[in-house]
Amino acid sequence: MAILWIFLGVVVLFVLILVYYINKIIGVHNRVKNAWAQIDVQLKKRADLVPNLIETVKGYAKHEREVFENVTKARSAILSAQTVQQKAEANNMLTGALKSLFAVAEGYPELKASENFKLFQEQLDGIESKIAYARQFYNDAVLEYNNTIQMVPGRFFAGIMGKTPEQFFEIEEAERAVPKVKF
Amino acid sequence: MGRTSFYSEIGRNKRNSVLLVVAILLILLVLVYIISEIFLPEYALMLLIFVGIFVIVDAYMSYKHGDKIILKATNAKPADPVKHAYYLNTVEGLALAAGLPVPKAYVLPDKDINAFATGRDPEHASIAVTQGALDKLNRQELEGVIAHEMSHIGNHDIRFFTLIAVFVGLVAILSHIFLRSLLYSGGGNSGNRDDAGLLIIAGLILAIIAPIVVRLVQLSISRKREYLADATGVKLTRYPPGLAGALEKIKKYNQGRMNVSEAVSHLFISDPKNTFMDNIFATHPPIDRRIEKLRSM
Numbered sequence: 211m212a213i214l215w216i217f218l219g220v221v222v223l224f225v226l227i228l229v230y231y232i233n234k235i236i237g238v239h240n241r242v243k244n245a246w247a248q249i250d251v252q253l254k255k256r257a258d259l260v261p262n263l264i265e266t267v268k269g270y271a272k273h274e275r276e277v278f279e280n281v282t283k284a285r286s287a288i289l290s291a292q293t294v295q296q297k298a299e300a301n302n303m304l305t306g307a308l309k310s311l312f313a314v315a316e317g318y319p320e321l322k323a324s325e326n327f328k329l330f331q332e333q334l335d336g337i338e339s340k341i342a343y344a345r346q347f348y349n350d351a352v353l354e355y356n357n358t359i360q361m362v363p364g365r366f367f368a369g370i371m372g373k374t375p376e377q378f379f380e381i382e383e384a385e386r387a388v389p390k391v392k393f
Numbered sequence: 394m395g396r397t398s399f400y401s402e403i404g405r406n407k408r409n410s411v412l413l414v415v416a417i418l419l420i421l422l423v424l425v426y427i428i429s430e431i432f433l434p435e436y437a438l439m440l441l442i443f444v445g446i447f448v449i450v451d452a453y454m455s456y457k458h459g460d461k462i463i464l465k466a467t468n469a470k471p472a473d474p475v476k477h478a479y480y481l482n483t484v485e486g487l488a489l490a491a492g493l494p495v496p497k498a499y500v501l502p503d504k505d506i507n508a509f510a511t512g513r514d515p516e517h518a519s520i521a522v523t524q525g526a527l528d529k530l531n532r533q534e535l536e537g538v539i540a541h542e543m544s545h546i547g548n549h550d551i552r553f554f555t556l557i558a559v560f561v562g563l564v565a566i567l568s569h570i571f572l573r574s575l576l577y578s579g580g581g582n583s584g585n586r587d588d589a590g591l592l593i594i595a596g597l598i599l600a601i602i603a604p605i606v607v608r609l610v611q612l613s614i615s616r617k618r619e620y621l622a623d624a625t626g627v628k629l630t631r632y633p634p635g636l637a638g639a640l641e642k643i644k645k646y647n648q649g650r651m652n653v654s655e656a657v658s659h660l661f662i663s664d665p666k667n668t669f670m671d672n673i674f675a676t677h678p679p680i681d682r683r684i685e686k687l688r689s690m
Contacts, residue, residue, distance in 0.1 A: 301513060340485060347492050350628075351492070
């Protein structure tokens with residue numbers, strides 16, 4: 211009789227562990243997906259700033275056609291992008307175009323001094339920081355998920371559920387080079 | 394000192410604070426046991442239950458509404474979206490890094506560099522910084538401070554502290570009731586036991602020192618959670634010199650004269666009011682030690 215109770219106890223224990231790990235794996239995987247979506251929220255915020263930013267700059271530097279065109283083109287590319295690859299490329303294009311826009315603005319002291327423009331700079335700085343923080347959180351979430359499904363005993367349950375490791379967000383090799391500052 | 398990682402700091406402080414909570418619970422249990430062994434006049438049980446309920450309800454009220462009270466008491470004003478754009482962007486960014494909902498942001502009118510976080514859970518949280526902090530700290534230092542406060546929210550410290558305050562309150566009240574009952578009923582129905590005398594003496598000693606011991610343990614927990622918030626803050630910013638720089642400025646500039654009650658001083662990043670009690674009864678770890686730990690991460 212005692213053996214029956216022990217057997218029952220082991221089964222209950224196993225079921226509890228199974229439930230715990232299945233739920234944990236699903237929870238941390240969903241956190242990874244949520245974290246990825248949060249990056250997109252910030253990227254969209256940045257794209258949404260563009261029309262008003264262009265209007266502000268045009269008010270002081272309306273002849274700088276090329277710069278405006280590049281920024282507008284990049285924004286259209288973001289709006290029409292379908293795949294993850296396309297979105298990433300479009301966002302990189304916007305990053306470059308915005309850099310040029312701010313470089314051009316350097317030559318217009320009245321523009322630089324205007325409160326509106328300063329606010330835009332602050333907002334853009336803020337969004338770039340948030341993009342960085344969102345990517346950091348995404349990587350933290352990926353770390354926790356990968357650890358959970360690769361370490362024992364999570365790996366046994368992950369195998370049954372068909373879960374595979376996610377990829378960290380990594381920057382291009384070219385971006386890794388330390389920028390040279392020349393005066 | 395050798396290098397350490399914020400991961401190990403986080404683990405260590407979480408474990409230590411759990412052990413300390415267990416210590417408080419044990420003292421509470423021992424107290425209850427000795428009291429029930431010695432005597433239990435009928436009215437004492439009723440009083441115990443009544444007082445227990447009172448302590449729990451009081452704690453729950455302060456847990457639920459404590460944030461409004463402290464924000465009002467410190468003259469906190471909501472942050473201005475234009476004037477405090479950088480502050481608001483930083484709060485939002487760090488909330489993203491922590492995976493938490495964005496807390497409401499406030500500014501306090503004081504000249505000292507300080508900040509606190511409050512609110513019963515991450516969905517109802519608020520962060521406040523002083524004008525002194527906004528004026529005197531550079532961007533990385535302000536980020537370090539906000540990351541520390543965000544960590545208190547993420548680690549559910551406000552809830553944690555409230556829970557411990559309940560246990561500490563119970564120990565204090567139990568000891569009080571026990572001592573008074575001894576005084577008035579002189580040992581009750583314990584006269585039949587052989588070890589009655591010894592038990593009463595043990596109970597007496599315990600009832601006198603238990604409240605003090607438990608308070609010291611509570612302060613120790615508070616210090617551990619401060620170290621934990623420092624380390625978790627580093628996990629958010631990945632930049633220890635930020636917070637270290639802010640603490641160094643706090644050490645240099647702060648006068649310790651903020652008009653805040655001792656009961657809530659543990660919520661601030663640095664003790665807002667210097668009192669003579671601060672040596673043994675400190676709610677915060679020594680600033681130099683905090684800076685040392687951060688510089689070694």
